Amino acid sequence: MTESPGEGSSTVPAGQPDVDGLVAFEDPQYRAAVVDLLGAIAYGEISAFERLAEDAKLAPTLEDKVAIATMATAEFGHVAPLRERLLELGADPFAAMAPFRAAIDLFHEHTAPSDWFEGLVKAYVGDGLANDFYREIAAYLDTGTRDLVVATLQEVGHSAFVIDRVRAAIAADHRLGGRLALWGRRLMGEALTQAQRVAAERDALSALLAGGVDRPGLDLAAIGRMFTRITERHTERMAELGLAS
Amino acid sequence: MTESPGEGSSTVPAGQPDVDGLVAFEDPQYRAAVVDLLGAIAYGEISAFERLAEDAKLAPTLEDKVAIATMATAEFGHVAPLRERLLELGADPFAAMAPFRAAIDLFHEHTAPSDWFEGLVKAYVGDGLANDFYREIAAYLDTGTRDLVVATLQEVGHSAFVIDRVRAAIAADHRLGGRLALWGRRLMGEALTQAQRVAAERDALSALLAGGVDRPGLDLAAIGRMFTRITERHTERMAELGLAS
Numbered sequence: 001m002t003e004s005p006g007e008g009s010s011t012v013p014a015g016q017p018d019v020d021g022l023v024a025f026e027d028p029q030y031r032a033a034v035v036d037l038l039g040a041i042a043y044g045e046i047s048a049f050e051r052l053a054e055d056a057k058l059a060p061t062l063e064d065k066v067a068i069a070t071m072a073t074a075e076f077g078h079v080a081p082l083r084e085r086l087l088e089l090g091a092d093p094f095a096a097m098a099p100f101r102a103a104i105d106l107f108h109e110h111t112a113p114s115d116w117f118e119g120l121v122k123a124y125v126g127d128g129l130a131n132d133f134y135r136e137i138a139a140y141l142d143t144g145t146r147d148l149v150v151a152t153l154q155e156v157g158h159s160a161f162v163i164d165r166v167r168a169a170i171a172a173d174h175r176l177g178g179r180l181a182l183w184g185r186r187l188m189g190e191a192l193t194q195a196q197r198v199a200a201e202r203d204a205l206s207a208l209l210a211g212g213v214d215r216p217g218l219d220l221a222a223i224g225r226m227f228t229r230i231t232e233r234h235t236e237r238m239a240e241l242g243l244a245s
Numbered sequence: 246m247t248e249s250p251g252e253g254s255s256t257v258p259a260g261q262p263d264v265d266g267l268v269a270f271e272d273p274q275y276r277a278a279v280v281d282l283l284g285a286i287a288y289g290e291i292s293a294f295e296r297l298a299e300d301a302k303l304a305p306t307l308e309d310k311v312a313i314a315t316m317a318t319a320e321f322g323h324v325a326p327l328r329e330r331l332l333e334l335g336a337d338p339f340a341a342m343a344p345f346r347a348a349i350d351l352f353h354e355h356t357a358p359s360d361w362f363e364g365l366v367k368a369y370v371g372d373g374l375a376n377d378f379y380r381e382i383a384a385y386l387d388t389g390t391r392d393l394v395v396a397t398l399q400e401v402g403h404s405a406f407v408i409d410r411v412r413a414a415i416a417a418d419h420r421l422g423g424r425l426a427l428w429g430r431r432l433m434g435e436a437l438t439q440a441q442r443v444a445a446e447r448d449a450l451s452a453l454l455a456g457g458v459d460r461p462g463l464d465l466a467a468i469g470r471m472f473t474r475i476t477e478r479h480t481e482r483m484a485e486l487g488l489a490s
Contacts, residue, residue: 046307046310046314049298049314049318050298050301050302053294053295053298053299053301053317054298056295057295062288062291062339062346063339065291066291066324069291069294069295069321070321072298072318073294073317073318073321073322076314076315076318077318079311094306094307094308097307098307101307
């Protein structure tokens with residue numbers, strides 16, 4: 001599945017690093033995996049925009065509303081460079097997004113916040129989980145794609161706002177802390193469920209993690225370590241919010 | 246009402262144009278009017294963002310959804326420079342927006358689109374009406390404020406998208422054209438109703454149009470001509486969409 005058919009026609013001189021992914025993109029399965037990945041991230045950002053704009057309605061003050069709307073527009077701002085890159089790869093950006101709509105929409109349906117604070121925790125924890133996951137995958141990509149993915153995942157810079165609001169609310173109402181801790185576990189569980197669904201359905205994307213010509217892959221132990229890292233960072237984020245995980 | 250109390254302490258040398266509005270801002274009523282105007286525009290942009298994000302849900306395709314979300318984020322992008330300018334003027338930006346929330350929220354409540362096409366027409370016609378009105382007022386402002394207002398009102402550049410979608414839909418269903426023409430009249434009527442409400446409540450803003458020291462004002466005939474211009478441009482926009490007004 002991960003053998004490259006195009007090694008003989010490599011356009012990268014022997015001994016040179018494959019910075020632009022020229023060898024990698026000769027493998028149609030690698031190209032398909034990158035198109036999948038960029039499509040998934042792009043739809044994820046559109047979807048994050050929609051949900052944050054929806055959460056903005058729950059904001060208790062106009063200041064809070066503007067803070068959440070600022071996060072929403074920052075997420076949406078990532079979509080244009082992803083669309084451009086998909087076009088450069090000869091892919092239809094919207095067709096590339098289509099296979100991921102069901103999983104991402106289901107994640108959001110199953111984790112619709114019932115109040116402002118659930119929305120804040122979801123924005124912070126959900127965004128963090130997605131970023132960690134894509135960043136892990138980015139390590140197995142050609143440099144150009146990796147740089148694009150990492151730039152897309154730049155913090156939108158509102159962590160301080162969310163941490164401040166959630167910590168203040170928990171201090172004022174300890175039962176809220178218990179409820180939001182459960183909520184954080186539910187977000188993690190639902191994210192894993194949908195990620196597994198995508199992994200089962202998208203062969204090229206799964207094969208990416210197994211490696212290919214000029215690209216290192218992951219064995220089962222390494223995949224286990226990856227999930228341990230993602231879980232640890234989730235726990236750290238929950239702690240930043242003052243929540244047990 | 247429009248006499249300046251601060252002429253004797255003018256910081257602008259005699260004979261120099263009042264480019265920075267230094268003389269104008271010595272008049273506390275002028276400053277109050279500018280704070281009102283920037284607050285109204287800022288809340289209008291936040292509100293436009295919210296409504297466009299809401300309309301995005303009605304989009305028939307993901308492409309259409311992204312086009313509307315792009316308009317929404319462009320509107321929201323105007324808020325930050327308005328907030329900065331309000332802070333420079335020593336005003337609390339959110340306090341400056343507060344007096345306009347009721348009128349703008351009522352406008353949107355009374356003109357909630359019932360489908361995707363009503364949303365498109367509202368985005369195009371409503372945005373155009375607001376821009377025309379603010380641009381007319383901007384002519385009576387100091388250069389610095391005028392430049393900020395005009396920059397804020399730059400076209401968000403999606404007219405072609407709206408015109409294309411609405412014209413195609415009317416061509417396919419002529420009854421839709423009749424319904425959307427009525428809808429355009431309702432948007433205009435509701436905008437005028439709420440503008441009159443604001444004019445009645447905000448003395449400083451109304452006084453702005455009457456002029457002041459070093460600022461020309463409008464007599465009733467001139468105000469009449471202003472409304473004629475705004476109505477004419479509304480008619481032109483409706484015609485661009487293929488609609489009678």
